[in-house]
Amino acid sequence: xxxxxxxxxxxxxxxxxxxxxxxxxxxxxxxxxxxxxxxxxxxxxxxxxxxxxxxxxxxxxxxxxxxxxxxxxxxxxxxxxxxxxxxxxxxxxxxxxxxxxxxxxxxxxxxxxxxxxxxxxxxxxxxxxxxxxxxxxxxxxxxxxxxxxxxxxxxxxxxxxxxxxxxxxxxxxxxxxxxxxxxxxxxxxxxxxxxxxxxxx
Numbered sequence: 001x002x003x004x005x006x007x008x009x010x011x012x013x014x015x016x017x018x019x020x021x022x023x024x025x026x027x028x029x030x031x032x033x034x035x036x037x038x039x040x041x042x043x044x045x046x047x048x049x050x051x052x053x054x055x056x057x058x059x060x061x062x063x064x065x066x067x068x069x070x071x072x073x074x075x076x077x078x079x080x081x082x083x084x085x086x087x088x089x090x091x092x093x094x095x096x097x098x099x100x101x102x103x104x105x106x107x108x109x110x111x112x113x114x115x116x117x118x119x120x121x122x123x124x125x126x127x128x129x130x131x132x133x134x135x136x137x138x139x140x141x142x143x144x145x146x147x148x149x150x151x152x153x154x155x156x157x158x159x160x161x162x163x164x165x166x167x168x169x170x171x172x173x174x175x176x177x178x179x180x181x182x183x184x185x186x187x188x189x190x191x192x193x194x195x196x197x198x199x200x201x
Contacts (some may be wrong), residue, residue: 019060022060025051029111031068032092033077036099042154048105065108067093070116072185076190085192088116092159094190125183126197137174140186146179 001017011067017023027047030040051063068074069089078085100107114121125142133149136142146152146163153163163179173182187193 004074010157018022021058023054023062025063027062027063027108029065029067030092030096031073032096033070033074034070034087034092035095040096041099041103044100044105045103051106062110063108064110064112065173067111067113069093069113069191089113121184122194126199128183134183135176137176139174140198141174141182142198143175143180144183145176146181147177 003012004015005011006013018131027043030036046066049065051061054061065177067089070085074085074089075129080086081088097107125134127146129136129142132141132145134144153159160179184196186198
């Protein structure tokens with residue numbers, strides 16, 4: 001019997017896969033604007049151990065670890081270097097794979113890049129807007145509405161008023177609530193972006 005810690009109930013519970021004999025693991029991977037650090041290595045090694053253990057126990061494991069290959073840090077670093085953002089991310093993805101191999105970590109089964117799934121991201125945000133869980137601000141940015149999601153904070157055990165600590169609105173942001181977070185950022189016409197229902201982003 002395998003027991004794991006359930007963050008929601010804060011107790012150890014018997015592990016029961018949704019589909020008997022099959023396990024899906026999703027891990028948030030790196031943002032590719034720099035070389036890996038020790039925290040990245042820890043993540044890779046830890047989930048490699050978990051995946052190997054589950055497979056050794058006879059489970060069919062599908063391990064997915066994404067790559068964030070577009071965000072402000074990437075765009076700012078590429079602009080500073082005077083290179084295409086895609087050249088920057090390709091270089092650091094290659095470096096990540098070199099480090100992964102040096103650590104004898106097995107690669108994930110699937111390694112999707114954010115830029116390869118823009119249509120799916122747009123569809124998901126459209127659905128959140130339809131359900132009044134997100135909104136478009138006047139500057140073209142789209143934000144998740146924390147107040148419109150009653151169970152927000154349930155997993156972290158944070159209360160809504162506690163989430164205000166450290167929450168702020170940066171210059172240029174048009175949030176309805178300082179706890180809201182951006183799902184989709186607008187882009188200048190000459191910047192990197194994709195067409196969307198909310199403008200060029």
